[in-house]
Amino acid sequence: MDVASAKMLGAGIAMIALAGVGIGMGTIFGSLVTSVARNPASRDRVFGLAILGFALTEAVALYALVIAFIILFV
Protein backbone atom coordinates (compact mmCIF):
# COMPACT_ATOMS: atom_id res chain seq x y z
CA MET A 1 0.00 0.00 0.00
CA ASP A 2 1.42 3.37 -0.94
CA VAL A 3 1.50 6.35 1.41
CA ALA A 4 -1.26 8.31 -0.35
CA SER A 5 -3.88 5.59 0.01
CA ALA A 6 -2.74 4.85 3.57
CA LYS A 7 -3.35 8.51 4.37
CA MET A 8 -6.84 8.35 2.93
CA LEU A 9 -7.63 5.23 4.98
CA GLY A 10 -6.14 6.77 8.10
CA ALA A 11 -8.28 9.87 7.76
CA GLY A 12 -11.35 7.69 7.38
CA ILE A 13 -10.44 5.55 10.38
CA ALA A 14 -9.90 8.68 12.49
CA MET A 15 -13.55 9.48 11.99
CA ILE A 16 -14.61 6.40 14.02
CA ALA A 17 -14.48 8.82 16.96
CA LEU A 18 -17.79 10.17 15.69
CA ALA A 19 -19.52 7.03 17.00
CA GLY A 20 -18.74 8.11 20.55
CA VAL A 21 -19.80 11.66 19.82
CA GLY A 22 -23.12 10.40 18.45
CA ILE A 23 -23.74 8.40 21.62
CA GLY A 24 -22.81 11.41 23.74
CA MET A 25 -25.11 13.80 21.91
CA GLY A 26 -27.96 11.32 22.03
CA THR A 27 -27.47 11.01 25.79
CA ILE A 28 -27.41 14.79 26.26
CA PHE A 29 -30.57 15.54 24.32
CA GLY A 30 -32.31 12.38 25.54
CA SER A 31 -31.70 13.50 29.11
CA LEU A 32 -32.88 16.99 28.19
CA VAL A 33 -36.18 15.63 26.88
CA THR A 34 -36.60 13.40 29.96
CA SER A 35 -35.92 16.18 32.44
CA VAL A 36 -38.12 18.72 30.65
CA ALA A 37 -40.91 16.16 30.48
CA ARG A 38 -40.64 15.57 34.23
CA ASN A 39 -40.36 19.21 35.19
CA PRO A 40 -41.38 21.59 32.39
CA ALA A 41 -40.68 24.62 34.62
CA SER A 42 -36.95 23.85 34.61
CA ARG A 43 -36.74 24.13 30.83
CA ASP A 44 -34.78 27.40 30.54
CA ARG A 45 -32.13 26.41 33.05
CA VAL A 46 -31.68 22.85 31.78
CA PHE A 47 -31.58 23.97 28.14
CA GLY A 48 -28.57 26.19 28.83
CA LEU A 49 -26.74 23.28 30.44
CA ALA A 50 -27.63 21.01 27.53
CA ILE A 51 -26.26 23.52 25.03
CA LEU A 52 -23.03 23.74 27.03
CA GLY A 53 -22.78 19.96 27.02
CA PHE A 54 -23.52 19.93 23.30
CA ALA A 55 -20.68 22.37 22.62
CA LEU A 56 -18.24 20.33 24.71
CA THR A 57 -19.24 17.08 23.00
CA GLU A 58 -19.13 18.60 19.55
CA ALA A 59 -15.55 19.65 20.28
CA VAL A 60 -14.58 15.96 20.50
CA ALA A 61 -15.88 15.44 16.97
CA LEU A 62 -13.83 18.40 15.83
CA TYR A 63 -10.68 17.03 17.49
CA ALA A 64 -11.15 13.94 15.29
CA LEU A 65 -11.70 16.18 12.27
CA VAL A 66 -8.50 18.10 13.02
CA ILE A 67 -6.58 14.82 13.29
CA ALA A 68 -8.02 13.72 9.94
CA PHE A 69 -6.96 17.03 8.40
CA ILE A 70 -3.48 16.68 9.85
CA ILE A 71 -3.22 13.19 8.35
CA LEU A 72 -4.48 14.37 4.97
CA PHE A 73 -2.80 17.72 4.48
CA VAL A 74 0.21 18.09 6.79
Place this chain on the structure above:
Amino acid sequence: MAAEGSNSIDALGQFQLHTSLGLLGDSVHFTQSNLMMVVAGLLVLLFLYMGMKPRAMVPGRLQAAAEMGYETILSMCTETIGGHEGRKFFPFVFTLFFFILFGNLLGVFPLFFTFTSHIMVTLALSLLVFVLVTVVGLKEHGLHWFSYFVPQGIPKALAPLMVAIEFISYLSRIISLSVRLFANMMAGHVMLEVFGSFIVMLGGLGLLGYFPAALSLGVNTLLIGFELLVATLQAYVFAILTCIYLHDAVHLH
Protein backbone atom coordinates in the same frame (compact mmCIF):
# COMPACT_ATOMS: atom_id res chain seq x y z
CA MET B 1 -11.75 28.55 -3.75
CA ALA B 2 -11.88 25.67 -6.21
CA ALA B 3 -8.72 25.53 -8.26
CA GLU B 4 -9.18 26.51 -11.91
CA GLY B 5 -9.67 23.57 -14.21
CA SER B 6 -9.18 20.89 -11.57
CA ASN B 7 -11.60 19.00 -9.41
CA SER B 8 -9.68 19.24 -6.14
CA ILE B 9 -11.04 21.38 -3.33
CA ASP B 10 -8.48 23.63 -1.70
CA ALA B 11 -10.20 23.68 1.70
CA LEU B 12 -7.35 25.12 3.75
CA GLY B 13 -6.16 27.81 1.33
CA GLN B 14 -8.53 30.34 2.87
CA PHE B 15 -6.49 30.37 6.08
CA GLN B 16 -3.33 31.54 4.30
CA LEU B 17 -1.91 34.67 5.89
CA HIS B 18 -0.78 37.60 3.80
CA THR B 19 0.37 41.05 4.82
CA SER B 20 -2.07 43.92 4.73
CA LEU B 21 -1.94 47.74 4.77
CA GLY B 22 0.49 47.94 1.84
CA LEU B 23 4.18 48.69 2.30
CA LEU B 24 3.91 49.64 5.96
CA GLY B 25 2.26 46.32 6.75
CA ASP B 26 4.86 44.49 4.67
CA SER B 27 7.75 45.94 6.64
CA VAL B 28 6.40 44.83 10.05
CA HIS B 29 4.58 41.67 8.83
CA PHE B 30 1.18 43.05 9.78
CA THR B 31 -1.12 40.33 8.44
CA GLN B 32 -4.85 40.43 7.75
CA SER B 33 -5.27 38.40 10.96
CA ASN B 34 -3.73 41.23 12.98
CA LEU B 35 -5.83 43.74 11.12
CA MET B 36 -8.97 41.79 12.02
CA MET B 37 -7.97 41.74 15.69
CA VAL B 38 -7.72 45.52 15.62
CA VAL B 39 -11.08 45.71 13.82
CA ALA B 40 -12.66 43.37 16.39
CA GLY B 41 -11.30 45.43 19.27
CA LEU B 42 -12.57 48.69 17.75
CA LEU B 43 -15.96 47.12 17.01
CA VAL B 44 -16.35 46.01 20.64
CA LEU B 45 -15.55 49.54 21.81
CA LEU B 46 -17.94 51.04 19.26
CA PHE B 47 -20.68 48.57 20.22
CA LEU B 48 -20.39 49.35 23.92
CA TYR B 49 -20.07 53.10 23.34
CA MET B 50 -23.09 53.28 21.02
CA GLY B 51 -25.02 50.92 23.28
CA MET B 52 -24.37 52.90 26.45
CA LYS B 53 -24.74 56.39 24.99
CA PRO B 54 -28.56 56.73 25.08
CA ARG B 55 -28.86 55.68 28.76
CA ALA B 56 -32.57 55.36 28.13
CA MET B 57 -34.99 54.10 30.76
CA VAL B 58 -36.55 51.87 28.10
CA PRO B 59 -33.53 50.58 26.20
CA GLY B 60 -33.39 50.44 22.41
CA ARG B 61 -32.08 47.39 20.58
CA LEU B 62 -28.38 48.25 20.83
CA GLN B 63 -28.61 49.31 24.46
CA ALA B 64 -30.55 46.15 25.29
CA ALA B 65 -27.87 44.04 23.58
CA ALA B 66 -25.05 45.78 25.46
CA GLU B 67 -26.87 45.47 28.78
CA MET B 68 -27.67 41.83 28.11
CA GLY B 69 -24.01 41.08 27.36
CA TYR B 70 -22.94 42.83 30.54
CA GLU B 71 -25.51 41.08 32.72
CA THR B 72 -24.89 37.63 31.21
CA ILE B 73 -21.15 37.79 31.83
CA LEU B 74 -21.57 39.35 35.29
CA SER B 75 -23.98 36.65 36.42
CA MET B 76 -21.73 34.00 34.89
CA CYS B 77 -18.76 35.36 36.89
CA THR B 78 -20.58 35.78 40.20
CA GLU B 79 -22.34 32.41 39.97
CA THR B 80 -19.33 30.39 38.84
CA ILE B 81 -16.38 32.03 40.59
CA GLY B 82 -18.28 33.35 43.61
CA GLY B 83 -19.61 36.80 44.57
CA HIS B 84 -16.58 38.88 45.57
CA GLU B 85 -13.92 37.21 43.41
CA GLY B 86 -16.36 37.07 40.50
CA ARG B 87 -16.56 40.84 40.43
CA LYS B 88 -12.78 41.05 40.59
CA PHE B 89 -12.31 38.90 37.49
CA PHE B 90 -15.34 40.24 35.63
CA PRO B 91 -13.44 42.79 33.45
CA PHE B 92 -11.02 40.10 32.26
CA VAL B 93 -13.73 37.60 31.37
CA PHE B 94 -15.84 40.32 29.75
CA THR B 95 -12.95 41.44 27.53
CA LEU B 96 -12.06 37.87 26.63
CA PHE B 97 -15.66 36.99 25.76
CA PHE B 98 -16.30 40.00 23.55
CA PHE B 99 -12.92 39.79 21.80
CA ILE B 100 -13.51 36.13 20.90
CA LEU B 101 -17.18 36.71 20.07
CA PHE B 102 -16.44 39.51 17.61
CA GLY B 103 -13.50 37.59 16.18
CA ASN B 104 -15.74 34.58 15.55
CA LEU B 105 -18.60 36.62 14.14
CA LEU B 106 -16.37 38.63 11.77
CA GLY B 107 -15.56 35.43 9.91
CA VAL B 108 -19.16 34.96 8.81
CA PHE B 109 -19.05 38.14 6.72
CA PRO B 110 -17.47 38.13 3.27
CA LEU B 111 -14.08 39.83 2.85
CA PHE B 112 -13.36 39.41 6.57
CA PHE B 113 -11.03 36.90 8.17
CA THR B 114 -11.57 34.78 11.30
CA PHE B 115 -8.46 35.22 13.40
CA THR B 116 -9.70 32.57 15.85
CA SER B 117 -9.35 29.94 13.10
CA HIS B 118 -5.58 29.96 13.69
CA ILE B 119 -4.27 27.75 16.48
CA MET B 120 -1.55 30.29 17.31
CA VAL B 121 -4.14 32.89 18.28
CA THR B 122 -6.29 30.56 20.38
CA LEU B 123 -3.21 28.99 21.94
CA ALA B 124 -2.00 32.43 23.01
CA LEU B 125 -5.42 33.17 24.51
CA SER B 126 -5.58 29.87 26.39
CA LEU B 127 -1.98 30.28 27.62
CA LEU B 128 -2.99 33.69 28.96
CA VAL B 129 -5.86 32.07 30.86
CA PHE B 130 -3.65 29.22 32.07
CA VAL B 131 -0.89 31.50 33.36
CA LEU B 132 -3.45 33.79 35.02
CA VAL B 133 -5.17 30.84 36.73
CA THR B 134 -1.87 29.45 38.00
CA VAL B 135 -0.65 32.85 39.24
CA VAL B 136 -3.98 33.55 40.97
CA GLY B 137 -3.91 30.13 42.63
CA LEU B 138 -0.34 30.59 43.87
CA LYS B 139 -1.07 34.11 45.10
CA GLU B 140 -4.25 33.14 46.96
CA HIS B 141 -2.98 29.97 48.60
CA GLY B 142 0.82 30.04 48.40
CA LEU B 143 2.41 26.60 48.38
CA HIS B 144 -0.79 25.12 49.77
CA TRP B 145 -2.12 25.46 46.21
CA PHE B 146 -0.24 22.27 45.25
CA SER B 147 -2.73 20.28 47.34
CA TYR B 148 -5.04 20.86 44.37
CA PHE B 149 -3.28 17.98 42.65
CA VAL B 150 -4.03 15.54 45.50
CA PRO B 151 -7.70 14.53 45.44
CA GLN B 152 -9.25 14.09 48.88
CA GLY B 153 -10.12 10.70 50.31
CA ILE B 154 -7.99 8.43 48.12
CA PRO B 155 -5.89 5.50 49.38
CA LYS B 156 -2.24 6.36 50.10
CA ALA B 157 -0.99 3.81 47.57
CA LEU B 158 -2.86 5.47 44.73
CA ALA B 159 -1.65 8.98 45.52
CA PRO B 160 1.40 9.14 43.19
CA LEU B 161 -0.66 7.90 40.26
CA MET B 162 -3.51 10.32 40.96
CA VAL B 163 -1.13 13.27 41.30
CA ALA B 164 0.37 12.43 37.93
CA ILE B 165 -3.07 12.16 36.32
CA GLU B 166 -4.30 15.40 37.90
CA PHE B 167 -1.14 17.19 36.79
CA ILE B 168 -1.50 15.99 33.20
CA SER B 169 -5.17 16.93 33.12
CA TYR B 170 -4.26 20.37 34.51
CA LEU B 171 -1.70 20.88 31.73
CA SER B 172 -4.03 19.54 29.05
CA ARG B 173 -6.39 22.45 29.73
CA ILE B 174 -4.14 24.56 27.52
CA ILE B 175 -4.62 22.21 24.60
CA SER B 176 -8.31 21.47 25.08
CA LEU B 177 -9.23 25.13 25.51
CA SER B 178 -7.31 26.27 22.44
CA VAL B 179 -8.07 23.34 20.13
CA ARG B 180 -11.81 23.50 20.92
CA LEU B 181 -12.14 27.08 19.71
CA PHE B 182 -9.73 26.70 16.81
CA ALA B 183 -11.25 23.44 15.56
CA ASN B 184 -14.80 24.77 15.72
CA MET B 185 -13.99 27.86 13.72
CA MET B 186 -11.77 26.06 11.23
CA ALA B 187 -14.18 23.17 10.66
CA GLY B 188 -17.06 25.58 10.07
CA HIS B 189 -15.15 27.51 7.44
CA VAL B 190 -13.88 24.36 5.77
CA MET B 191 -17.47 23.12 5.49
CA LEU B 192 -18.58 26.42 3.95
CA GLU B 193 -15.66 26.18 1.54
CA VAL B 194 -16.45 22.59 0.53
CA PHE B 195 -20.12 23.32 -0.15
CA GLY B 196 -19.17 26.54 -1.94
CA SER B 197 -16.88 24.53 -4.20
CA PHE B 198 -19.72 22.07 -4.84
CA ILE B 199 -21.85 24.93 -6.15
CA VAL B 200 -19.13 25.98 -8.60
CA MET B 201 -18.36 22.42 -9.73
CA LEU B 202 -21.99 21.33 -10.12
CA GLY B 203 -22.95 24.58 -11.80
CA GLY B 204 -20.27 23.85 -14.38
CA LEU B 205 -21.96 20.57 -15.33
CA GLY B 206 -24.81 22.32 -17.11
CA LEU B 207 -28.53 21.64 -16.78
CA LEU B 208 -28.04 18.36 -14.91
CA GLY B 209 -26.02 20.06 -12.17
CA TYR B 210 -28.32 22.99 -11.46
CA PHE B 211 -30.58 21.20 -8.99
CA PRO B 212 -27.79 19.75 -6.77
CA ALA B 213 -26.00 23.11 -7.03
CA ALA B 214 -29.08 24.89 -5.71
CA LEU B 215 -29.31 22.26 -2.99
CA SER B 216 -25.75 22.91 -1.83
CA LEU B 217 -26.43 26.65 -1.95
CA GLY B 218 -29.31 25.99 0.45
CA VAL B 219 -27.02 23.91 2.67
CA ASN B 220 -24.49 26.74 2.65
CA THR B 221 -27.15 29.22 3.74
CA LEU B 222 -28.13 26.95 6.62
CA LEU B 223 -24.46 26.53 7.52
CA ILE B 224 -24.04 30.31 7.80
CA GLY B 225 -26.86 30.32 10.36
CA PHE B 226 -25.23 27.41 12.15
CA GLU B 227 -21.93 29.31 12.12
CA LEU B 228 -23.58 32.24 13.92
CA LEU B 229 -24.74 29.81 16.63
CA VAL B 230 -21.33 28.14 16.91
CA ALA B 231 -19.49 31.48 17.02
CA THR B 232 -21.57 32.68 19.97
CA LEU B 233 -21.56 29.31 21.70
CA GLN B 234 -17.80 28.87 21.49
CA ALA B 235 -17.13 32.36 22.86
CA TYR B 236 -19.52 31.51 25.71
CA VAL B 237 -17.86 28.15 26.33
CA PHE B 238 -14.41 29.75 26.38
CA ALA B 239 -15.60 32.36 28.89
CA ILE B 240 -17.40 29.89 31.16
CA LEU B 241 -14.46 27.48 31.19
CA THR B 242 -12.21 30.39 32.13
CA CYS B 243 -14.63 31.08 35.01
CA ILE B 244 -14.58 27.43 36.11
CA TYR B 245 -10.77 27.35 36.07
CA LEU B 246 -10.65 30.61 38.06
CA HIS B 247 -13.10 29.09 40.55
CA ASP B 248 -10.75 26.13 40.98
CA ALA B 249 -7.81 28.47 41.50
CA VAL B 250 -9.62 30.63 44.06
CA HIS B 251 -11.42 27.91 46.03
CA LEU B 252 -9.30 24.76 45.42
CA HIS B 253 -12.03 22.33 44.25
